Amino acid sequence: MNHAAALSAHAESPHHDQHALGGWTPLKVGMASFLFSEAALFATLIVAYLKFLGQDDGGPTPEVLNVGRELVAVILLLVSSITVQFASRDLARGRCTSCTVGVILTFILTVGFLIVTGLEWRELIAVDGLTINRNLFGSSFYTLFGFHLGHVLAGCVMLLIMMGIAFSGSLNARSSPGMEAIAWYWHFVNGVSVTLFLVVYVITR
Amino acid sequence: MATTVAVPEMTDKSPRRSSLLEWVTTVDHKRIGIMYLLAALFFLVCAGTEAALMRIQLWKARFDFLEPDTFNQLFTMHGTTMVFFVGMPILVGFGNFLVPLMIGARDMAFPRMNAFGLWMFILGGLLTYYSFLQGGAPDVGWFAYAPLTSATFSRGMSTDYWILGLMTSGLGTLSGGINFIATILTMRAPGMTFGRMPLFIWMMLVDAVLIVIAFPPLTAAQTMLLLDRQLGAHFFDPQQGGSAVLWQHLFWFFGHPEVYILILPAFGMISEIIPVFARKVIFGYESVAAATVLIAFIACGVWAHHMFALGLSRTIDIFFSGSTFLIAIPTGIKMFNWIATLYGGKIRFQTPMIFCLGFLAMFLIGGLSGVMLAAVPFDWQASDTYFVVAHFHYVLFGGTLFGIFGGFYYWFPKMSGRLMNETLGKWNFWLLMIGFNLTFFPMHISGLMGMPRRIYTYDPELGVDIWNQLSTIGVLVQAAAFIVFAVNLIGSLRSGERSGDDPWDAWTLEWLTTSPPPAYNFEVIPAVRSRRPLWDLKHPEDPDWEHE
Numbered sequence: 001m002n003h004a005a006a007l008s009a010h011a012e013s014p015h016h017d018q019h020a021l022g023g024w025t026p027l028k029v030g031m032a033s034f035l036f037s038e039a040a041l042f043a044t045l046i047v048a049y050l051k052f053l054g055q056d057d058g059g060p061t062p063e064v065l066n067v068g069r070e071l072v073a074v075i076l077l078l079v080s081s082i083t084v085q086f087a088s089r090d091l092a093r094g095r096c097t098s099c100t101v102g103v104i105l106t107f108i109l110t111v112g113f114l115i116v117t118g119l120e121w122r123e124l125i126a127v128d129g130l131t132i133n134r135n136l137f138g139s140s141f142y143t144l145f146g147f148h149l150g151h152v153l154a155g156c157v158m159l160l161i162m163m164g165i166a167f168s169g170s171l172n173a174r175s176s177p178g179m180e181a182i183a184w185y186w187h188f189v190n191g192v193s194v195t196l197f198l199v200v201y202v203i204t205r
Numbered sequence: 206m207a208t209t210v211a212v213p214e215m216t217d218k219s220p221r222r223s224s225l226l227e228w229v230t231t232v233d234h235k236r237i238g239i240m241y242l243l244a245a246l247f248f249l250v251c252a253g254t255e256a257a258l259m260r261i262q263l264w265k266a267r268f269d270f271l272e273p274d275t276f277n278q279l280f281t282m283h284g285t286t287m288v289f290f291v292g293m294p295i296l297v298g299f300g301n302f303l304v305p306l307m308i309g310a311r312d313m314a315f316p317r318m319n320a321f322g323l324w325m326f327i328l329g330g331l332l333t334y335y336s337f338l339q340g341g342a343p344d345v346g347w348f349a350y351a352p353l354t355s356a357t358f359s360r361g362m363s364t365d366y367w368i369l370g371l372m373t374s375g376l377g378t379l380s381g382g383i384n385f386i387a388t389i390l391t392m393r394a395p396g397m398t399f400g401r402m403p404l405f406i407w408m409m410l411v412d413a414v415l416i417v418i419a420f421p422p423l424t425a426a427q428t429m430l431l432l433d434r435q436l437g438a439h440f441f442d443p444q445q446g447g448s449a450v451l452w453q454h455l456f457w458f459f460g461h462p463e464v465y466i467l468i469l470p471a472f473g474m475i476s477e478i479i480p481v482f483a484r485k486v487i488f489g490y491e492s493v494a495a496a497t498v499l500i501a502f503i504a505c506g507v508w509a510h511h512m513f514a515l516g517l518s519r520t521i522d523i524f525f526s527g528s529t530f531l532i533a534i535p536t537g538i539k540m541f542n543w544i545a546t547l548y549g550g551k552i553r554f555q556t557p558m559i560f561c562l563g564f565l566a567m568f569l570i571g572g573l574s575g576v577m578l579a580a581v582p583f584d585w586q587a588s589d590t591y592f593v594v595a596h597f598h599y600v601l602f603g604g605t606l607f608g609i610f611g612g613f614y615y616w617f618p619k620m621s622g623r624l625m626n627e628t629l630g631k632w633n634f635w636l637l638m639i640g641f642n643l644t645f646f647p648m649h650i651s652g653l654m655g656m657p658r659r660i661y662t663y664d665p666e667l668g669v670d671i672w673n674q675l676s677t678i679g680v681l682v683q684a685a686a687f688i689v690f691a692v693n694l695i696g697s698l699r700s701g702e703r704s705g706d707d708p709w710d711a712w713t714l715e716w717l718t719t720s721p722p723p724a725y726n727f728e729v730i731p732a733v734r735s736r737r738p739l740w741d742l743k744h745p746e747d748p749d750w751e752h753e
Binding site for chain 2: 024025026027029030033034036037038040041044045048051052055056057132133135136138139140143147
């Protein structure tokens with residue numbers, strides 16, 4: 001093992017840590033790569049939605065969508081992006097109680113989003129008769145927004161885990177580096193919701 | 206950092222026998238890597254058997270050894286297995302074993318996610334194969350074109366197993382890709398700048414980026430297909446306004462980067478092996494790395510060359526034909542780099558090296574027929590014939606699989622502490638070389654004579670009997686080569702010659718530690734000052750960093 005010993009001497013050399021990427025921990029790089037792949041996923045689904053827009057032979061069209069209600073849903077999520085950011089920042093600064101409050105607020109706002117979306121979908125299904133097998137608009141609309149909803153639900157699970165950690169009293173910046181990654185994920189999911197709102201409810205409706 | 210602890214010499218002791226439970230529950234990147242390799246070899250036997258059965262059926266015109274329906278299942282499962290359950294897992298397995306060792310890290314960035322990826326791959330493979338017990342395997346081809354996959358034409362559950370199996374293993378692959386990126390970007394040893402990373406690491410990094418870009422569109426497309434089949438959505442159903450062409454776009458947007466995902470790590474392996482056995486540094490390190498990045502970039506813009514026969518439009522055909530020609534340039538740059546590395550070297554013709562030389566020759570043929578197929582008018586003639594089958598086997602078998610064999614012979618000593626047998630290795634190589642060419646070269650001819658792929662038999666008037674018989678005989682020779690490999694692998698594991706830490710007098714960090722490496726890889730994390738840290742150690746009088 002003389003080789004290793006000799007090499008270790010170089011550890012003190014001026015070349016040390018030349019490659020370090022600022023504050024990019026493995027967790028952050030991993031989360032960024034994951035979100036990159038998520039972007040590819042949603043881009044594919046948006047392409048499919050646009051491809052089929054206006055190709056239906058019959059059934060409901062995007063005219064049935066309720067812009068005002070969806071705007072409320074998106075704003076709820078956008079506000080939750082602010083609360084989750086505060087939670088992440090507070091944890092980094094060691095303020096665990098206010099971090100917990102931030103996480104709970106985020107969760108409540110998300111539940112609000114889920115309720116509004118539920119109302120929207122209920123009306124689409126019960127009143128307008130738009131289901132996934134009704135026509136192409138239904139297929140692509142529910143797939144696109146369903147994927148987003150799945151991501152919101154996954155985010156809820158993350159928030160619940162953070163709450164569980166907080167209530168068990170073991171929340172601190174050292175043991176929960178995931179909080180920042182969760183905030184990143186949350187901002188991404190909310191960015192997607194803004195994108196979907198603009199594409200589906202505003203630009204192409 | 207600099208405090209060196211006296212560590213007992215542990216060079217030539219055989220590793221402690223460990224229990225099955227330890228292997229199944231491990232999060233050690235080396236064991237996970239080895240399990241990837243073993244599982245992939247199991248699936249290689251499955252896929253090889255499927256290929257052999259197809260070749261028997263094609264022995265003569267109008268032969269009735271297999272039912273047409275069985276033949277459809279066999280070519281679908283052969284393609285799916287080779288791409289998803291053999292090619293990628295073997296490369297990911299080598300990547301898992303080697304990346305932390307080569308960059309001087311103690312493990313991957315996310316060890317538990319690493320184990321998750323392995324088990325997702327195995328689950329996905331078993332799920333896909335379980336379809337055999339559920340009334341028949343998928344029979345829609347590995348690219349599963351719509352509307353053949355619709356509930357109307359594909360009754361039963363086979364296509365659903367195909368979707369779910371690939372989604373599951375795809376999730377594992379994606380997690381592996383993320384893991385490689387995080388590991389390579391953040392966990393390199395002190396001093397290992399991007400410009401000093403081994404080329405295998407460069408290729409794995411670019412490979413992982415391609416995985417992250419290419420897999421989500423496949424998952425999205427497969428979800429749509431699943432919704433079509435199970436919930437009555439209309440994405441790929443032309444009867445309801447859906448688009449079968451969209452499936453082709455989405456599949457090949459994944460599918461073409463996928464073939465580069467399958468070849469880049471093999472490029473990386475031979476970029477490590479050739480310099481060591483030519484006793485020269487790689488020629489043009491920077492251009493090899495840059496060409497890799499360029500290949501990945503262009504690879505995302507060539508997918509519709511799989512769809513020329515569709516008649517998309519002149520403009521689209523010209524664009525994708527042009528981009529496909531373009532990708533030959535960075536690939537050609539690499540060929541010249543490898544050949545220039547050989548030029549003037551003191552070449553040692555040991556088994557890892559001759560597989561690399563085989564790679565260069567075979568991949569060149571596959572690359573050239575690829576350039577032929579990039580020309581739209583030629584592609585219209587050859588599309589869906591055995592010429593295409595010959596082309597991609599020269600790339601993925603003559604390329605990837607030859608590289609993988611080279612990798613096995615080269616890194617087996619690091620994994621096991623023992624050398625593989627040279628004589629059997631040479632037999633392995635020559636049987637494979639002869640069998641491979643005997644199988645696939647005649648396919649160029651039968652294809653140009655008009656033999657369509659994916660059809661269970663052919664007309665006697667076509668006059669392709671003799672070429673098919675040569676192909677089938679070739680499979681027998683290949684089978685012999687694989688048996689020699691298996692005998693060599695098992696025999697060498699039991700009683701191979703002890704290799705020591707660095708049997709090839711190599712230059713990258715994995716050869717610094719013991720063979721097999723301890724769980725923690727390195728007693729001391731090494732510091733790096735050049736592209737060949739081990740050369741610097743062995744030759745303090747003439748270190749590389751004085752010249753780089």
